[in-house]
Amino acid sequence: MSLMPLHAIHRFLRLESSGGILLVLAGAFAMLLANSPLAGYYGRLLDVPLAVHLGGFAIAKPLLLRINDGLMAIFFLLIGLEVKREIIEGELADRARIALPAFGALGGMLVPAMIYASLNWGDSTGLRGWAIPSATDIAFALGVLQVLGNRVPVGLKVFLLTLAIMDDLGAIVIIAVFYASKLSMVSLLLAAIAVAILVALNVKRVSRVPLYFAVGLVLWVCVLKSGVHATLAGVATALAIPMRDSLGASRSPLREVEHALHPWVAFGILPLFAFANAGVSLAGLTPATLLEPIPLGIALGLFVGKQVGVFLFAWLAAALGFARLPTGVTWSQLYGAAILCGIGFTMSMFIGSLAFDQAAVDVNDRLGILVGSLVSAVAGYLFLKAVLPATPA
Numbered sequence: 001m002s003l004m005p006l007h008a009i010h011r012f013l014r015l016e017s018s019g020g021i022l023l024v025l026a027g028a029f030a031m032l033l034a035n036s037p038l039a040g041y042y043g044r045l046l047d048v049p050l051a052v053h054l055g056g057f058a059i060a061k062p063l064l065l066r067i068n069d070g071l072m073a074i075f076f077l078l079i080g081l082e083v084k085r086e087i088i089e090g091e092l093a094d095r096a097r098i099a100l101p102a103f104g105a106l107g108g109m110l111v112p113a114m115i116y117a118s119l120n121w122g123d124s125t126g127l128r129g130w131a132i133p134s135a136t137d138i139a140f141a142l143g144v145l146q147v148l149g150n151r152v153p154v155g156l157k158v159f160l161l162t163l164a165i166m167d168d169l170g171a172i173v174i175i176a177v178f179y180a181s182k183l184s185m186v187s188l189l190l191a192a193i194a195v196a197i198l199v200a201l202n203v204k205r206v207s208r209v210p211l212y213f214a215v216g217l218v219l220w221v222c223v224l225k226s227g228v229h230a231t232l233a234g235v236a237t238a239l240a241i242p243m244r245d246s247l248g249a250s251r252s253p254l255r256e257v258e259h260a261l262h263p264w265v266a267f268g269i270l271p272l273f274a275f276a277n278a279g280v281s282l283a284g285l286t287p288a289t290l291l292e293p294i295p296l297g298i299a300l301g302l303f304v305g306k307q308v309g310v311f312l313f314a315w316l317a318a319a320l321g322f323a324r325l326p327t328g329v330t331w332s333q334l335y336g337a338a339i340l341c342g343i344g345f346t347m348s349m350f351i352g353s354l355a356f357d358q359a360a361v362d363v364n365d366r367l368g369i370l371v372g373s374l375v376s377a378v379a380g381y382l383f384l385k386a387v388l389p390a391t392p393a
Helices: 006-034 039-046 063-089 095-120 138-147 154-178 185-203 209-226 231-240 253-277 287-291 293-319 331-340 345-355 358-387
Strands: 049-054 057-062
Touching (some): 006 138, 006 253, 039 063, 057 063, 063 154, 138 358, 154 231, 209 253, 293 345
16 A cells, blocks of 8 residues: 655644644634633623524524534544544554554553542543543644654654544544433434444445435434534544546546545634634632643643653653654654654644533633643643754655
């Protein structure tokens, strides 16, 4: 199997990193609104009810949940497409290349979760957030690398990209297993039928993408009503879309959908998600607030746990002979990338929205995410700036 060409990697990185700039601006604007005289209007905007009625069937939720349940399903659709492509013909198709980021991703999920759990042990509500610091925001992390320019070796970018993809796989499993609410067996049965139809379309090598989207929409509604988070419908739909069309020609339905969705996700969906979820009011907060178990566990999990877990597990993989450093990459550079993995932002906030009741601990978990991600971004940038070569690699 041929690996993804370098020009495709560069194109992906440019799009993701520029999308990270919009994420920062959208999050900063939300923070500004939440701490201004317009805070009430910001809150009421997110509470605007949106409903869809079809006879006696209805889906009615506020704008915030529409973004988190609906638009984020499209984000997960894109993740599913990227993962499938990488498995078939990209970095994940070569076992020799995936060992290092695979071990790094595993450590980057386990160590932050352990740090968070150790600080919230005995609090059943607090423990629900154990997975929040385990996530990495690929757009922000690549955005920091982009600021450093062409001094960053391509191998380091590919390592970070592959690790983030595997991190997303872990997040999908965590959401499916640990963050399902009360289940509706009828809805789950209907969802299973929809998945079976998607599989049948794939087996028959049907290449008409609108058919997959139509079934995927039905699947999304069923999953939404089932108690399993609706974003998983996006992943299932993505995995069913064929890599090649039924005639075996050079056309790739999967690549076409992926390329079409990328700008909408990078420049629309993710900034909108950041705007809807990053509005943390600082009223009444003191430095002691960050020392509470939930925000402290998240902040330390992201900043300390991520860098320690990613680097330690990657080093062990190399020391045991399971992996090797990418060409042109040093261990100090890889440690800098491990620090950047502590930028959780989008995925951390999304998991936080599943873990906690918004009215109870919403402010504290987002405070920890913002602090941990910001410190990781600044520290990672400064460290890499110091260890990268003065001239382009």
